[in-house]
Amino acid sequence: xDVVTEAVKNDAMVLKFADLALRGDRGVVSIAVRRDWRxxxxxxxxxxxxxxxxxxxxxxxxxxxxxAGPGPCSDEDVVLExxxxxxRAVLLVSDDLRSNRGFILRxxxxxxxxxxxxxxxxxxxxxxxLAAVRRCGRxxxxxxxxxxxxxxxxxxxxxxxxxxxxxxxxxxAGDTEIIRLAVRRSPSALQYGTxxxxxxxxxxLAAVRxxxxxxxxxxxxxxxxxxxxxEALRTDGDxxxxxxxxxxxxxxxxxxxxxxxxxxxxxxxPTLLADxxxxxAVARHDWRIVEVMAPNLCGERGxxxxAVRxxxxxxxxxxxxxxx
Numbered sequence: 001x002d003v004v005t006e007a008v009k010n011d012a013m014v015l016k017f018a019d020l021a022l023r024g025d026r027g028v029v030s031i032a033v034r035r036d037w038r039x040x041x042x043x044x045x046x047x048x049x050x051x052x053x054x055x056x057x058x059x060x061x062x063x064x065x066x067x068a069g070p071g072p073c074s075d076e077d078v079v080l081e082x083x084x085x086x087x088r089a090v091l092l093v094s095d096d097l098r099s100n101r102g103f104i105l106r107x108x109x110x111x112x113x114x115x116x117x118x119x120x121x122x123x124x125x126x127x128x129x130l131a132a133v134r135r136c137g138r139x140x141x142x143x144x145x146x147x148x149x150x151x152x153x154x155x156x157x158x159x160x161x162x163x164x165x166x167x168x169x170x171x172x173a174g175d176t177e178i179i180r181l182a183v184r185r186s187p188s189a190l191q192y193g194t195x196x197x198x199x200x201x202x203x204x205l206a207a208v209r210x211x212x213x214x215x216x217x218x219x220x221x222x223x224x225x226x227x228x229x230x231e232a233l234r235t236d237g238d239x240x241x242x243x244x245x246x247x248x249x250x251x252x253x254x255x256x257x258x259x260x261x262x263x264x265x266x267x268x269x270p271t272l273l274a275d276x277x278x279x280x281a282v283a284r285h286d287w288r289i290v291e292v293m294a295p296n297l298c299g300e301r302g303x304x305x306x307a308v309r310x311x312x313x314x315x316x317x318x319x320x321x322x323x324x
Contacts, residue, residue: 004028012036020044026053033057041067051075058082065092076103084112095119101128108132115139123147130156137161151175158182158189165192179203187211195219205231212236215243223247230256237261240268251278258282258289265292276300283307290317298322 004018005028012035015023022028024044030053032039037057040048047053049069055078057064062082065073072078074094082089090098090113097103099119107113108131115123115132116139122128124144130153132139137160140148147153154172157164162182165173172178174194180203182189187207190198197203199219205228207214212232215223216239222228224244230253232239237260240248247253249269255278257264265273272278274294280303282289287307290297297303299319307314315323 001025001028005031008032008035008039012039013042015039016042018042023047026050029053030056037061037064038067040064043067045069048072051078054078055081062086062089065089068092070094073097076100076106079103080107080110080112083107083117084110087113087117090117101125104128105131108135111135115142126150126153129153133157133164134160137164138167140164141167151178154178155181159185162186162189163192165189168192170194173197176200176203180206183207183210183214187214188217190214191217193217198222201225201228204228208232208239209235212239213242215239218242220244226250226253229253233257233260233264235260237264238267240264241266243267245269251275251281254278255281259285262286262288262292265289270294276303279303280306287311287314290314 001022004022007014008031012032015032023042024046029043029047033053033056037060040057048067049071051072054068054072058078058081062085065082073092074097079093079097101122104118104122105128114136118128123142126147129143129147133153133156137157140157148167149169154168155178158178158181162185165182173192174197176197179193179197183206187210190207198217199222201222204218204222208231212235215232223242226247229243229247233256237257240257248267249271251272254268254272274296276297279289279293279297283303283306287310290307299321304318304322
């Protein structure tokens with residue numbers, strides 16, 4: 001025994017060469033497992049069912065659960081420790097434990113597991129599903145059909161993750177309160193609403209004030225709403241691309257976009273980029289407009305006088321006559 005004890009202190013894996021009696025010796029095996037969890041596989045059947053020994057191994061690495069006997073694989077503390085480390089541990093857990101409501105609630109509340117760990121029968125349990133979606137909103141996709149249509153459950157899911165709306169039915173996707181809640185968390189969640197909700201000016205306005213690009217998901221009539229589009233451009237000039245063609249040709253709207261981001265020139269009506277008065281107005285704010293304006297304006301003295309006051313390099317875009 002002394003020789004084997006010294007050997008496993010140096011290399012736990014040599015336990016496999018020990019006499020069967022010593023592989024059933026708790027003292028020897030404990031030393032080996034504390035040094036290397038993999039030594040558990042060489043322990044006797046009785047010791048691989050020892051809760052304390054298995055827990056020692058699992059705390060080092062969840063994979064140790066594969067060497068455990070049926071008892072530890074049904075032990076709540078042992079399994080929770082393994083699942084906290086890696087979800088794949090669920091593949092090694094007894095079916096009885098996955099059907100144990102108390103254990104599942106404990107695991108969900110602690111964040112150690114998701115709803116996919118639970119037995120199918122528990123996915124129609126309202127309490128279990130609520131606990132799950134409060135930790136991971138998208139787990140609503142694993143709930144029973146009835147609970148996916150439950151308003152309170154959907155609200156809980158959206159509060160955790162607005163993208164949970166992708167699993168909402170038409171009724172819930174058309175619920176203004178739910179969409180408002182989602183949009184407050186993530187403006188892009190507007191995309192999951194019904195057409196009617198995406199046509200609600202108040203809801204869309206709340207979204208674009210946070211993130212101008214949310215204008216993409218607005219109903220078409222609102223993309224023609226001058227006031228709403230201007231609000232979107234305050235946070236993202238490139239949101240101009242989602243506005244109606246009429247507003248992209250509106251000097252005030254286009255100027256607001258370019259002041260926020262010159263890259264919005266890609267979405268401005270070509271007519272405006274060929275308009276001396278408009279380009280001059282932009283140049284007062286950003287000389288770089290001379291790089292992208294229509295070629296017919298390269299000889300406009302007023303534009304270049306304004307541009308070169310900001311940056312001399314603007315001269316390179318002027319006509320030969322102006323550079324002479």
